[in-house]
Amino acid sequence: MNMPLNKIASILAFIIGGMAIFAGGKVLLGNDPGYYVINWLPLYNYTIGILTIFITAVLIWVNSRFAMPAAIGAFSIHAIVMLVLQTAYRGGVAPDSIQAMALRLAVWAIILGLMYAQARKNRAATALKHI
Numbered sequence: 001m002n003m004p005l006n007k008i009a010s011i012l013a014f015i016i017g018g019m020a021i022f023a024g025g026k027v028l029l030g031n032d033p034g035y036y037v038i039n040w041l042p043l044y045n046y047t048i049g050i051l052t053i054f055i056t057a058v059l060i061w062v063n064s065r066f067a068m069p070a071a072i073g074a075f076s077i078h079a080i081v082m083l084v085l086q087t088a089y090r091g092g093v094a095p096d097s098i099q100a101m102a103l104r105l106a107v108w109a110i111i112l113g114l115m116y117a118q119a120r121k122n123r124a125a126t127a128l129k130h131i
Contacts, residue, residue, distance in 0.1 A: 005118035009111040010061035013071070016107045017052030020045045023100060035094040044081060045100075048074070060115065068115055075108040 024045030027037055056074050059067040082101045085093045 004063075005114040005121070006060055006063050006067070009071075009114040009118070010057045012107055012111050012114075013052055013057040013060055013074075016104055017049045017057060019100075020049030020052065020104070022049075024049060033094070033096070035096070036092065038085075038089060038093060038097070041085075041093075041097060048077065060111070068112075068119070071108065071112055071115060075105065075112060078104045078108060 024042040024047075027033060027042035028046055052074060056067075056070045059070050078101060082098075082105060085098060085101060
C-alpha cells in the first residue's frame with residue numbers, strides 16, 4: 001500500500017482532534033477528572049478538536065493549499081497554550097494536561113514533517129516531469 005504522506009498526516013490529525021474532543025467534552029459534560037481543571041482548558045480542548053477534525057484534517061486530506069498554514073497554525077496554537085500553561089499556571093496545572101499538550105505538540109510535529117516530506121516528493125515528481 002502506497003498511501004500518500006498527506007493522507008497519513010490527515011488521519012493523525014483526525015485522531016488527535018478526536019482525542020481533544022473526548023478529553024474536553026468529558027469535563028464540559030460534568031465528568032470530574034479528580035484534579036483541579038483550569039476553567040478555559042476543556043473548552044479549548046473541545047474547540048480545537050472540532051476545528052482539527054472538521055477543518056484542518058480535511059484540508060490536509062484533500063491536499064489544499066491551505067493545509068500547511070492550517071497545520072502550522074494548529075501547532076503554533078498548541079505551543080502558545082503550552083507556554084501559557086508552563087508559565088502563568090506553573091504548579092496549578094494538572095500533570096495530565098501538560099502530558100496531553102506535549103503529546104499534541106509531538107503529533108503535530110510529526111504531521112508537519114509528513115506534510116513537508118510529501119511536498120518535497122511532489123516537487124521532485126513535478127521537476128522530473130518537466131525534464
